[in-house]
Amino acid sequence: MLYRSTLLAFAALIAVPATAQQAPVETRQVGTARLENVPEIPQDIREAVQRYQNYREARFQDWLPDGSMLITTRFGSTFQVHHVTAPGAARRQLTYFNEPVGGAKAVPGQRRFLLTRDTGGDEWFQLFVRDLDGVAQSLTEPVTRNQSPVFAKDGSLLVWSRATKGSADYAIMAADPADPKSRRLVWQGTGAVGPQDISADKATVLLGRGISNRENQLMLLDMASGKVTPLDFTVKAKARFEEARFVDGGKAILAITNAGGDFRRLVRIDIASGQMTQLSDKVNWDVEAYDLSPDGRTLAYTINEDGFSRVLISSLTTPQAISSPELPRGVISALEFSPDGGKLAIGLTNATTAGDVWDIDLGTGAVTRWTQSEAGELDPARLVEPELIRFKSFDGLSVPAFVYRPKNAAADAKLPVIIDIHGGPEAQTRPSWNPGAQYFADVLGAVVILPNVRGSDGYGTKYLNLDNGPLREDSVKDIGALIDWAGKQPGMDARRIAVYGQSYGGYMSLAAMTFYSDRLVGGVERYGISDFISFMANTEAYRRDNRRAEYGDERDPKMRAVFERIAPLKNVAKITKPMLVMQGANDPRVPQSESDQVVAALRGNGVQTWYVLYADEGHGFLKKANNDLRREVETVFLKQLFAQ
Numbered sequence: 001m002l003y004r005s006t007l008l009a010f011a012a013l014i015a016v017p018a019t020a021q022q023a024p025v026e027t028r029q030v031g032t033a034r035l036e037n038v039p040e041i042p043q044d045i046r047e048a049v050q051r052y053q054n055y056r057e058a059r060f061q062d063w064l065p066d067g068s069m070l071i072t073t074r075f076g077s078t079f080q081v082h083h084v085t086a087p088g089a090a091r092r093q094l095t096y097f098n099e100p101v102g103g104a105k106a107v108p109g110q111r112r113f114l115l116t117r118d119t120g121g122d123e124w125f126q127l128f129v130r131d132l133d134g135v136a137q138s139l140t141e142p143v144t145r146n147q148s149p150v151f152a153k154d155g156s157l158l159v160w161s162r163a164t165k166g167s168a169d170y171a172i173m174a175a176d177p178a179d180p181k182s183r184r185l186v187w188q189g190t191g192a193v194g195p196q197d198i199s200a201d202k203a204t205v206l207l208g209r210g211i212s213n214r215e216n217q218l219m220l221l222d223m224a225s226g227k228v229t230p231l232d233f234t235v236k237a238k239a240r241f242e243e244a245r246f247v248d249g250g251k252a253i254l255a256i257t258n259a260g261g262d263f264r265r266l267v268r269i270d271i272a273s274g275q276m277t278q279l280s281d282k283v284n285w286d287v288e289a290y291d292l293s294p295d296g297r298t299l300a301y302t303i304n305e306d307g308f309s310r311v312l313i314s315s316l317t318t319p320q321a322i323s324s325p326e327l328p329r330g331v332i333s334a335l336e337f338s339p340d341g342g343k344l345a346i347g348l349t350n351a352t353t354a355g356d357v358w359d360i361d362l363g364t365g366a367v368t369r370w371t372q373s374e375a376g377e378l379d380p381a382r383l384v385e386p387e388l389i390r391f392k393s394f395d396g397l398s399v400p401a402f403v404y405r406p407k408n409a410a411a412d413a414k415l416p417v418i419i420d421i422h423g424g425p426e427a428q429t430r431p432s433w434n435p436g437a438q439y440f441a442d443v444l445g446a447v448v449i450l451p452n453v454r455g456s457d458g459y460g461t462k463y464l465n466l467d468n469g470p471l472r473e474d475s476v477k478d479i480g481a482l483i484d485w486a487g488k489q490p491g492m493d494a495r496r497i498a499v500y501g502q503s504y505g506g507y508m509s510l511a512a513m514t515f516y517s518d519r520l521v522g523g524v525e526r527y528g529i530s531d532f533i534s535f536m537a538n539t540e541a542y543r544r545d546n547r548r549a550e551y552g553d554e555r556d557p558k559m560r561a562v563f564e565r566i567a568p569l570k571n572v573a574k575i576t577k578p579m580l581v582m583q584g585a586n587d588p589r590v591p592q593s594e595s596d597q598v599v600a601a602l603r604g605n606g607v608q609t610w611y612v613l614y615a616d617e618g619h620g621f622l623k624k625a626n627n628d629l630r631r632e633v634e635t636v637f638l639k640q641l642f643a644q
Helices: 004-015 043-053 232-237 435-443 461-467 469-487 504-519 532-538 541-551 557-566 568-574 592-604 624-642
Strands: 027-030 033-036 059-063 069-074 079-084 091-093 101-106 112-117 126-131 144-151 158-164 170-176 179-188 192-198 204-212 215-222 228-230 241-247 252-257 265-270 276-278 286-292 298-305 308-315 331-337 343-350 353-361 367-369 387-392 398-404 415-421 447-451 492-502 522-526 579-584 609-614
Touching: 033 624, 043 435, 043 624, 059 331, 059 343, 059 353, 069 101, 079 101, 112 144, 126 144, 144 192, 158 192, 170 192, 192 215, 192 241, 192 541, 204 241, 204 541, 215 232, 215 241, 228 232, 241 286, 252 286, 265 286, 286 331, 298 331, 387 469, 398 435, 398 469, 415 435, 415 469, 415 504, 415 624, 435 447, 435 624, 447 469, 461 469, 469 492, 469 504, 469 557, 492 504, 492 624, 504 522, 504 568, 522 624, 532 541, 532 557, 532 592, 557 568, 568 592, 579 592, 579 624, 592 609, 609 624
Parallel strands: 059 101, 308 331, 415 447, 415 492, 492 522, 522 579, 579 609
Antiparallel strands: 027 033, 033 609, 059 069, 069 079, 079 091, 101 112, 112 126, 144 158, 158 170, 170 179, 192 204, 204 215, 215 228, 241 252, 252 265, 265 276, 286 298, 298 308, 331 343, 343 353, 353 367, 387 398, 398 447
16 A cells, blocks of 8 residues: 555645645655655555566677677666677677766777767767777867767767767867877857768768758768868758768769658669669658668668558669568567678567567578577566557547556556657657656556657658647647547546647646646656746757757747747746656756756645756766666656546
């Protein structure tokens, strides 16, 4: 029985009119986290959380020249780099940082690798190079943000992009990875620029300039002169050109693009003429990733079909000859040919497995599993396969969602509902491993619904653009339609629905509470935008223009008026039910001030508000102890909401 006195006290707080609530804030420290108004966590909840938090997953990073692999996995608090020599072989840990490693790339032709990490989730990433044995050498300068590293094919040149504090502009840097002192500035760009590929003769770098999450442009950088030439066909197209790389001796480019269509497809682009030839299968779904074999003859790519991945393999010269290997149904997280071109590495996750690495033998078609990650104390029989449903929104739009229903629930049970809204807003909820949804379904006995509201990726450009600028609140109305839908389902309790989200999903949780507080029991939001104007002022400079392209430009008086009208902070008086807010102090995207101000406003209105602030996290909680505590607090909060 979860502390009955705590439940009764919480119920009493809900019952008392908000204007009467001016209780003092009770604060305590747990590890690096400051907890405000959060009660002690019962032992049974701690144990339940651990059953769902002790799983491991393996993430493919790169092949080494000898056909072995680099992966990242967690054997302590954070993800670190491991070496796997063969399928089923032991994982040998290579890095031991307190901070998680963001990624690793092999130096071509060498048993050395590049790794990326930040400090405390601040996203000011540093690049390091090291051997399989030895100490990592830094290639970059402190207090800079370094990303998009690309190697020349012989491994003698590394090019990346660098931003500095207070600037929205990236520079293009270069170095010999064997000599950190060789680091040099090649070109000082404007805006969000980064390398995509290096020509075979190392004379030219293919650059991408990000305009927004819906548009980018390609450019050619001459390494000798520093001259940059925009590729006009990408400027005129006003579309996305992703994962671009040189082919045909630098005369053409492969890229994923939505130029000229609603969905993203894989194309070859002649640089001189701009003519595009489609290489991927002609289906009304997005191509999400691809790789080209080292000999330039074989293509592998994945298609996102209603959230599920399908791998296709074809010849670059005859793309119509397509094969599709048999893999477990799920979501592909990595796709890369081995150095000899004989195998294709696959990172795969699905609803009931956290994630492992496989390979496909291109000669025989055999599929081999490389890693077997531990599930911890999880009972596979209790894990849920989500159901893909669609509901109609206020304007008739069909909105997809994945629904996790608890197993073994009584046939006549009316279950509480958690609506979990993804971030982005251009992200997409997919049927990959989701320990939170599985945990809430099992431990709380709740139906968990994960909608892909308008503005989500994966359903075409038109769908992606339905929430842009002044249309922002239409996506919130999608949540209203989902509340309607859930209330009509025989197994769902219309009186016990909570909203839940992180990042942009945190904004959606706050906004839904301002729209539908009378129909919700409460909300959970992690590092969400509470006021678009203050968010634009305080988010890191290198992100600001990108976010203006999605949300709208606060410097435009008409758009500013929209922000003034729709900001949850300006409508906070409409929130009358309890809220749980969580934040990382080092978040460069949605800064702590966004959470601080909405917590203060909620409490000023007498709304019961719990607040958890982590001193050593950024945009997301990546350290295991912090993530464990986050789930424990969420559990206590949601249990009390549903106990009304």
